[in-house]
Amino acid sequence: xxLLHHPRLVQCLAAFQSQAELVMVMxxxxxxxxxxxxxxxxxxxxxxxxxxxxxxxxxGIQYVHRQSIVHLDxxxxxxxxxxxxxxxxxxxxxxxxxxxxxxxxxxKVMHGTAEFMAPEVIAFEPVGFTTDMWSIGVICYILLxxxxxFQGNSxxxxxxxxxxxxxxxxxxTFSEISQEAKDFISQLLQKDSRRRLPSDQALVxxxxxxxxQSDKKILSKExxxxxxxxxxxxxxxxxxxxxxxxxxxxxxxDDPVTIPSAQEKGGNGPINISKFWVAQWTFDPSLWPSSLAxxxxxxxxxxxxxxxxxxxLQLPIDCEENGSCSLAIARLSVExxxxxxxxxxxxxxxxxxxxxxxxxxxxxxNTEEEQEKKE
Numbered sequence: 001x002x003l004l005h006h007p008r009l010v011q012c013l014a015a016f017q018s019q020a021e022l023v024m025v026m027x028x029x030x031x032x033x034x035x036x037x038x039x040x041x042x043x044x045x046x047x048x049x050x051x052x053x054x055x056x057x058x059x060g061i062q063y064v065h066r067q068s069i070v071h072l073d074x075x076x077x078x079x080x081x082x083x084x085x086x087x088x089x090x091x092x093x094x095x096x097x098x099x100x101x102x103x104x105x106x107x108k109v110m111h112g113t114a115e116f117m118a119p120e121v122i123a124f125e126p127v128g129f130t131t132d133m134w135s136i137g138v139i140c141y142i143l144l145x146x147x148x149x150f151q152g153n154s155x156x157x158x159x160x161x162x163x164x165x166x167x168x169x170x171x172x173t174f175s176e177i178s179q180e181a182k183d184f185i186s187q188l189l190q191k192d193s194r195r196r197l198p199s200d201q202a203l204v205x206x207x208x209x210x211x212x213q214s215d216k217k218i219l220s221k222e223x224x225x226x227x228x229x230x231x232x233x234x235x236x237x238x239x240x241x242x243x244x245x246x247x248x249x250x251x252x253x254d255d256p257v258t259i260p261s262a263q264e265k266g267g268n269g270p271i272n273i274s275k276f277w278v279a280q281w282t283f284d285p286s287l288w289p290s291s292l293a294x295x296x297x298x299x300x301x302x303x304x305x306x307x308x309x310x311x312x313l314q315l316p317i318d319c320e321e322n323g324s325c326s327l328a329i330a331r332l333s334v335e336x337x338x339x340x341x342x343x344x345x346x347x348x349x350x351x352x353x354x355x356x357x358x359x360x361x362x363x364x365x366n367t368e369e370e371q372e373k374k375e
Contacts, residue, residue, distance in 0.1 A: 001094060003067045008060030010080075010092040029090055031081025035143075035228060039221045046216045047178060050143050053079075053089060054184075055208050057136060060091045062199040065129045072096045072109060072127065074135035075116045076142065100128065114158040115151055119191050122163050130196040137188025137196075144181060145173045146223025149189065165191035176217055180207035302327050303341040 001012035001024070011027040031037065034053060038045050057079060064071055073096040082088040098107050106126035118134035120127055141149050149167040152158040161167075167189060169182055184207040187197045197205065302309040302317065309327065311317045316328050327340075337355050 003069065004064060004094065006060055006063040007088075008056050008090055009063070010090050010094075027090075029080050029082060029092065031083045031086060031089075033077055034079045034081055034089055035076040035224065037081050037084075038143075039225050039228065045219045045221055045224075047144065047176075047181060047219065048210075048216060049087070050140075050181075050219075051208055051210060052087060053143065054136075054140055055203070056089050057091065057139070058199055058203050058208070061132055061136065062203060064091075064097075065132070065199050068101045069094075069097050069099055070107075070127060070129055071132050071135075072098060072121075073112055073116075074132055074139065075113050076139060079139070098127075114155045114162070115148055117159070117162060118193065119163055119165055120193055122159050128193055130193045130198060133188050133196045133198065133202065134190075134193070136202070137185050140181075140188070141167075141185050142224075142227060144177050144185075144219065145170070146220060146225075146227050147173055148227060165189070173223070176219070178207070180205075180210065183207065301343040303343065305338045306341075 001015075005011065010029055012024055013027060014025040016023045016025075037043055057074075061071065061074070071091070071094065073093060074091070078091060078093045079089055080092055082090060096109070096111055098104075098109065100107055108124050108126055109121055110124060112121055116135045116138050118127070118131045120131060138149060141147070147170065150158055150161040152161050169177075169185075174182065184197075184202070184205050187195075187205070188202070190196045202208070309317070317326070327342075337353075339353055
């Protein structure tokens, strides 16, 4: 933030650091999110006003890139108005920003907001300054249409749409949008990052250099309202799900988990004691989504009584194509009662106690041929 002093960027005015915390005094920006302002009834929303906003965004990002910094989290929430009566905007939230350069080497990241992430981020390939330009292309598309080009019914579907980089201008939605604007978006939403316009060239694109104000047709705000409503619903839903999962997990960490033996279940195969999804796991698969998100897939490590679990015939570990990972215990007995931990990439882990009642040894096939027959 000490390198980013520009009128189009939120400013860090001071910082104080102690052994326990870092306090940053930031500029107060009172106008609220740009998209929230646009849907107000008394706020003008036309293609010329959209040009003004995009020009300001690019001026800020051009300065950021000239400082060899990439933002990596450009989205509507991070574009805010200076005041309630102003059309000037600022870019905020540099929490994910990274410095690029030969000294730092290639930079790969696995964070961002699915809808605005560039394909190279999802593929865990090196990012560059044009990574931000992809996000600006998505913002511009939504600004002019109120629709999101890659939004799916879930984050996984959205990420798939971005990776495929297949999008189009809806004939009805973009019927009143100029060809120059469509060309501007098209030159940013290129899957190959080398083909995207850098900030310097984007600023001199014919669309942004238009000065005539002849076409001041009011753009529809209804689709924008639906987009914002969906975003709020998604945030609220994610928060509720997270709280619910934390509550359930808190109970499961304290309560023993009882698994009946194979004889009680009437079977003689290995018992699947746990499944893991996105840094959470539980003995009740119905409580969690059945998909594992990560690019690349995070490494999953199992610990039993603080010792790493080595995969063997008695302890098969499986990761399926649908993203679920499981640890099975063969020959389950009361001696298997203990403490199990699932660790994800060394950064997140969940644990629970396993209690086995009236356990019985479960005989596993001794040869691969017998195993195939058993299956």
